[in-house]
Amino acid sequence: xxxxxxxxxxxxxxxxxxxxxxxxxxxxxxxxxxxxxxxxxxxxxxxxxxxxxxxxxxxxxxxxxxxxxxxxxxxxxxxxxxxxxxxxxxxxxxxxxxxxxxxxxxxxxxxxxxxxxxxxxxxxxxxxxxxxxxxxxxxxxxxxxxxxxxxxxxxxxxxxxxxxxxxxxxxxxxxxxxxxxxxxxxxxxxxxxxxxxxxxxxxxxxxxxxxxxxxxxxxxxxxxxxxxxxxxxxxxxxxxxxxxxxxxxxxxxxxxxxxxxxxxxxxxxxxxxxxxxxxxxxxxxxxxxxxxxxxxxxxxxxxx
Numbered sequence: 001x002x003x004x005x006x007x008x009x010x011x012x013x014x015x016x017x018x019x020x021x022x023x024x025x026x027x028x029x030x031x032x033x034x035x036x037x038x039x040x041x042x043x044x045x046x047x048x049x050x051x052x053x054x055x056x057x058x059x060x061x062x063x064x065x066x067x068x069x070x071x072x073x074x075x076x077x078x079x080x081x082x083x084x085x086x087x088x089x090x091x092x093x094x095x096x097x098x099x100x101x102x103x104x105x106x107x108x109x110x111x112x113x114x115x116x117x118x119x120x121x122x123x124x125x126x127x128x129x130x131x132x133x134x135x136x137x138x139x140x141x142x143x144x145x146x147x148x149x150x151x152x153x154x155x156x157x158x159x160x161x162x163x164x165x166x167x168x169x170x171x172x173x174x175x176x177x178x179x180x181x182x183x184x185x186x187x188x189x190x191x192x193x194x195x196x197x198x199x200x201x202x203x204x205x206x207x208x209x210x211x212x213x214x215x216x217x218x219x220x221x222x223x224x225x226x227x228x229x230x231x232x233x234x235x236x237x238x239x240x241x242x243x244x245x246x247x248x249x250x251x252x253x254x255x256x257x258x259x260x261x262x263x264x265x266x267x268x269x270x271x272x273x274x275x276x277x278x279x280x281x282x283x284x285x286x287x288x289x290x291x292x293x294x295x296x297x298x299x300x301x302x303x304x
Contacts, residue, residue, distance in 0.1 A: 005260050006163050006206055012174065014199055016263045021270040025192050028270070031277045035235050038284045048085065050287055054237050054280060055079050058223075059104045061239035062216045065246060070097045079104060099126040107220045111227035115179045117172065120209075123220060127213050134211040139168045146208050148254075159254050162208035171207045178203065179221070183228050193229035197222040198269035202256050226273070235284075241276040 002008045039047050059075050071094035078092060078101025092098055103126040110119065121137035129136055140146060146162040163171055181188040182196055190196035201222040208214045219239050226234040242249045248268075256265035 003258065004161065004206075005257050006171075008260060010260050012178070012203075013260055014203075015261050016195075016266050020195070020263050021267045024267075024270045024274050025194060028194055028274045028277055031274070031281050032230055032234075035277065035281050035284055036232070038281075039235065042284075042287065046287060048083075050284055051235065052076070052079060052083065052085070053283070054235055055104050055108070057237040057240045059100050061237060061243040062219050063100065065219075065239060065243050065249075066215050070094055070100055074098070075101050078102060082106075095130050099129055102126045103220065107223055108227070108233040111224055111233055114183070115176050115221070115224070117176065120172075120176075120217065123217050124210055124213055127216055131212070139172060139209045140165045140211045142211070148208075159250075160257050162206065168207060168209045172209050175203055175207060179225070182225075184231070191229070193226045194270040194273040195266055196229050197225040197273065198266045199262065200225045201269065202253070202262065202265055205253060206257055236273070236276040236280040238273060238276050241272050241279060 005011060039050065042050070056072070056076050056079055059079065060070065060072060063070050074092045074094040074097035078098045082102050082105035103123055106123065106126065113119065125137040128134065135141065142165055146165070147158050148160040149156045149158055151157045178188075179200055180186060182190045182200075190199070201218050204218045204221050205214060210217065219242070222238060223234060226238075249272075252265060252268045256262060
């Protein structure tokens, strides 16, 4: 019996219950609209600060999920530079932070564009261009199995094994075609943003096409899927929510990679996306209250 989803005869024929997470999807759509409305009411500088904070959280947490801890100040400097908020960020010591900041902004700026090999290779180069130990901006080619493993040496547990490298080019052509066909206006459009993001993330992580960086690029793909289907760059940090309950994320992903019936995975991912949007809404609401407070008392406050 085939152990993993990609080994099964119905691979790529993803199914799920029609009404999966219906209430959560409605809440998500409502909160997306609410956050957008509140942001529009804020002064431009305040709105920009909120967006930068959320992008920074996404950049830091998507790395921390993988056990990497870039310099926060350098990542922030790179993000602000790439948004055009300042042109002289000073010397950035952590060179990987430059690419990470560029990646975050590239994902947002190109959200409308169709997915392509070129875009994915660009993201990979931005993310890992400083790492000379791996092949950059190309699919993996090594003959040994691509496995997700935990445990001490000699006591390893294999959680997942991806398709052989020889299958990756064809698998990625089909993935890219699926992603673009499921986009707004596509022949197989998926209208509910979190469902499309859930499938896109799982599908990409299943192929695991790069030597390294698959998790971070897979989360960027989920963000692109959300933004495309919503129709504007999403204002939330999916990685911040995932990182807070990382063990649940990994166990959910491992179970989802054993079947092409995705109801449980989608339910998990929709709930996670909603939680991320609620967290963003709380952040925006708090900023709005602070702004209104200072507007109300601006003539009664001294510097102290």
